Amino acid sequence: MNKTRENNSPIPSKAGILSIQAKLFVLFSFIALILAVTAAQNDTRILVIGFAVSLFGGFIFTRRSIIEPLASLTRVVRKISSGDLTIRAEIRSRDEIGELARSFNTMANRLAEYPTKLERTVRKRTEDLTEANRMLGGINAELEGRNAELDAVAKALVRRDLELSELRRQQEDRLIELDAVAKTLVRRDMELLRVNDELRELDVAKSHFVSVAAHQLRTPLSAVKWTFDMLLSGDFGPLTKEQKDAVKRGRDVNKGTIRLVADLLDVARVESGRFPYSFNTVDIGKIIKEVVEINRAYAKERKIDIIISRVKGGRAKIPPTKADETALRMVLQNFLLNAINYTLPGGKIELVYKKEGKFIEVRVKDTGVGIPKREMGRLFTKFFRGDKVVRMQTSGTGLGLFIAKNIITAHNGEIGVESEEGKGSTFWFRIPIK
Amino acid sequence: MQEKSTNPSKESNAAKSILVVEDDQFLRDLIVKKLEEEGLNIIQAVDGEEGLQFIKENKPALVLLDLILPGIDGFEVLKQAKSDPETKDIPIIILSNLGQKDDIERGLELGARDFMVKAHFTPEEIVKKAKEVLG
Numbered sequence: 001m002n003k004t005r006e007n008n009s010p011i012p013s014k015a016g017i018l019s020i021q022a023k024l025f026v027l028f029s030f031i032a033l034i035l036a037v038t039a040a041q042n043d044t045r046i047l048v049i050g051f052a053v054s055l056f057g058g059f060i061f062t063r064r065s066i067i068e069p070l071a072s073l074t075r076v077v078r079k080i081s082s083g084d085l086t087i088r089a090e091i092r093s094r095d096e097i098g099e100l101a102r103s104f105n106t107m108a109n110r111l112a113e114y115p116t117k118l119e120r121t122v123r124k125r126t127e128d129l130t131e132a133n134r135m136l137g138g139i140n141a142e143l144e145g146r147n148a149e150l151d152a153v154a155k156a157l158v159r160r161d162l163e164l165s166e167l168r169r170q171q172e173d174r175l176i177e178l179d180a181v182a183k184t185l186v187r188r189d190m191e192l193l194r195v196n197d198e199l200r201e202l203d204v205a206k207s208h209f210v211s212v213a214a215h216q217l218r219t220p221l222s223a224v225k226w227t228f229d230m231l232l233s234g235d236f237g238p239l240t241k242e243q244k245d246a247v248k249r250g251r252d253v254n255k256g257t258i259r260l261v262a263d264l265l266d267v268a269r270v271e272s273g274r275f276p277y278s279f280n281t282v283d284i285g286k287i288i289k290e291v292v293e294i295n296r297a298y299a300k301e302r303k304i305d306i307i308i309s310r311v312k313g314g315r316a317k318i319p320p321t322k323a324d325e326t327a328l329r330m331v332l333q334n335f336l337l338n339a340i341n342y343t344l345p346g347g348k349i350e351l352v353y354k355k356e357g358k359f360i361e362v363r364v365k366d367t368g369v370g371i372p373k374r375e376m377g378r379l380f381t382k383f384f385r386g387d388k389v390v391r392m393q394t395s396g397t398g399l400g401l402f403i404a405k406n407i408i409t410a411h412n413g414e415i416g417v418e419s420e421e422g423k424g425s426t427f428w429f430r431i432p433i434k
Numbered sequence: 435m436q437e438k439s440t441n442p443s444k445e446s447n448a449a450k451s452i453l454v455v456e457d458d459q460f461l462r463d464l465i466v467k468k469l470e471e472e473g474l475n476i477i478q479a480v481d482g483e484e485g486l487q488f489i490k491e492n493k494p495a496l497v498l499l500d501l502i503l504p505g506i507d508g509f510e511v512l513k514q515a516k517s518d519p520e521t522k523d524i525p526i527i528i529l530s531n532l533g534q535k536d537d538i539e540r541g542l543e544l545g546a547r548d549f550m551v552k553a554h555f556t557p558e559e560i561v562k563k564a565k566e567v568l569g
Contacts, residue, residue, distance in 0.1 A: 215502065218531035222552035223460045229556035230464060235471065258553045262533070269534070276536040326535045 020065065020095050027061050030054075069097040073104060085112040207272035214265045221261065224254050256397075263399035266330070267382065270406040277410055279322045279434075284353055284360055285310060287325060291332045292351065295340060303345040306336075309352045318355055322434040327407040331415075334400035335364040335427045341396065343368035343424070359413070359430040370421040379417060380405040404429070451475035452564060453494040455485035455511065456529070457503050461552070465498065465529075468557040472565065482506030489515050489524060496567055498560075499546075501530040501537070509544060516545040525567050529560065 031054035038050030069092055076089045088108055089101035228251035230236060232244060239247065269275045292306055299306050310318070339349045347367040354361055371379065371386060378384045383398040408415040413431035452474050456462040459480075466476050477492055479485035482503040489497060489511070497515070501508035508528065515521045525547040530537070533551035541549045547567055550560060 215531060218553060219458050219461065222531060223458065223464065225553055226461065226464045226557050229558065230468065233556070233558050235468060235557075262553075265534075276534065278535075 020097070023061070023065060023095065027058060031058065065093065065095065066097065069093065069101065073097070073101055076101075076104065076108075080108055080111065085115065204272060207268040207274070210264050210268035214261045214268070217261050218258070221254060221258050225251065225258065228254060260397040260399075263397045263403065266403050267399050270403055275327070275406075275410070277324045277327060279324055281320045282323045282325045282328065283320055284318055284323075284328075284362065287328055288332060288351055288353060288362065291329055291336055294333070295336050298337075299340050299349070302340060302343075304340055304343050305348045307348065307350045309350060318353060318360060319433055321360055321431065323411055323431060324407070327410070328431075331404040331407050331429060332362070332364075334404050338396070338400065338427070339364050339366035339368065339425075342366065347424075355433070356430060358433055360433055361428060361430040363426050363428040365424065365426040367424040370423055371417065371419040371425055372421055376417065376419065380415065450568075451477050451492060451494045452568075453477045453479060453485065453488050453492065453497045455479045455482070455488075455497065455503065455508070456500045457481055458500075465557055465560065468561050469564065472561055474564070474568075482508065482511045486511050486514055489521050490518070493521065494524060496564055497524060497526040498529045498564065499526050501528060501532050501541070509540065512541065512544045512546060527563065527567060 034050045034054050035047070038047040041047070069090075072092075073089050076087055079087045085108065088105045091098050091101045091105070228247050231239060231247045232251070266275070288308060292308060296306060336349070336351070343349060343366045349367075350363075350365045352361075352363045352365065375384075375386050379386075380401045382402045384401075385396060385398040405415050408429045408431065411431040413429055415427075415429040417425055417427050419425035452469060454462060454466055454469070454476060456465070456478075457480055462478060462480075466478060469476050477488055477494060479488050483505050485497070485499065485503070486506065488494070499508050499511060503511075508530065512526055512528070515524065515526060522545070526545070527548045527550060528541045528546045529550050529552060530541075531552050532538075533554065538549045548563060550563065555563075
């Protein structure tokens with residue numbers, strides 16, 4: 001480049017230039033010399049020849065130093081004008097024309113340089129733009145990605161919102177349902193309370209009815225009993241043995257009915273809480289003895305032995321305790337009568353009473369038929385009668401043990417049974433010593 | 435038999451008579467029959483009012499008194515008889531279908547000589563008890 005710039009320097013050194021002017025001076029000096037020489041000869045021929053040579057020389061000089069370089073330069077200018085910036089003028093001489101060619105070349109170089117620079121700048125700019133564009137494209141892609149993500153998020157949000165509103169709707173429905181259920185429950189509760197009141201009233205009414213009915217039944221039952229009694233004692237004349245037997249059977253049936261009515265009355269009183277308990281100091285041993293004495297004749301009739309064991313396996317005294325004597329008699333009577341009824345002739349009944357910690361315990365043990373396991377749980381329920389018991393055709397009412405349980409419960413005591421089928425049963429109760 | 439012949443009239447021998455206060459005719463007939471067989475003189479009343487009236491008028495030697503009666507009940511008859519100085523010494527045996535402890539206690543507290551539950555005694559046992567009280 002440096003070389004080029006040196007070559008194409010716009011300011012040529014004056015020392016290096018052999019100007020056209022000088023050349024022309026030399027030329028004309030040469031011509032004048034020739035002409036002078038020829039003219040001196042005095043020969044016209046020679047003069048003409050000298051003139052011709054000078055003319056020819058002048059023409060050659062003009063052609064070589066001025067016309068050809070100018071023509072060449074003109075061609076170059078034309079080419080550059082048509083866009084070819086690579087072409088350069090041929091520098092043939094160091095004169096003004098050469099200088100002109102050089103200057104022209106310098107200009108052409110500049111011209112050639114210009115588009116390159118421009119191109120470079122444009123390319124650079126284009127590259128920058130492309131780069132920027134590429135970056136923008138990247139950003140755009142990223143933004144598009146983000147946009148898609150945001151879109152997806154937005155869609156998800158919309159979906160979630162729908163789900164949430166659906167959930168909210170479901171919850172609202174559920175709340176309405178719950179409210180309805182709650183209202184129903186409250187209504188049910190009130191209904192139950194009302195039904196309960198009604199049942200309580202019914203229960204009282206039932207107990208009252210049973211009392212009244214029982215009392216109404218007692219009069220005719222007593223009349224029948226007295227009639228049978230008097231028939232048997234001959235008040236209506238003597239009876240044949242057959243007649244007596246028939247009347248006895250009637251009397252026994254009547255007796256069973258009287259007991260049923262008495263039990264029903266007790267049940268009604270126990271259930272309605274009208275059983276007139278009065279707790280006084282009682283002597284259990286004395287009560288047991290008395291109850292046994294009342295039943296001894298019947299037991300003897302059935303060939304059953306009754307034993308009372310005061311204290312089995314100890315000498316601890318049985319202390320007197322607070323209890324309702326009548327009620328305890330009822331329980332003992334029930335235990336003992338059951339034992340007699342369900343023990344086969346020749347059997348044995350043992351009554352044991354003892355102090356057991358803070359309790360007095362009474363056990364009535366028989367060698368009777370025993371109770372099947374499946375019936376044990378229902379023994380103390382109302383109107384329950386065992387299968388075997390029913391088959392034995394005894395006159396029980398199925399109420400005695402129910403009443404007994406109620407009575408012992410009213411004493412804060414416990415009642416129970418231990419039994420083995422075919423070997424016998426032990427009914428027991430224990431009441432706290434007070 | 436001797437007593438019967440010496441006391442033919444109920445009215446003339448009130449001291450030896452027995453008043454039966456019973457509203458049920460069947461029962462009344464039975465117990466009256468049984469008592470008469472024993473040669474006792476019987477007066478019958480069908481309700482409490484009549485019973486109280488006969489106690490005051492006849493001053494019987496013994497009263498067999500039912501409790502559940504139309505009108506004045508047996509407890510009231512017992513109370514009034516025992517509160518009248520003229521009749522308070524007449525022995526009264528309650529003969530009733532009621533047999534609950536509280537009824538018995540109430541009857542005895544009011545001054546009854548004894549309390550017999552109809553369904554628990556034969557007529558023979560009742561007559562025996564009556565004769566015991568008469569002495």
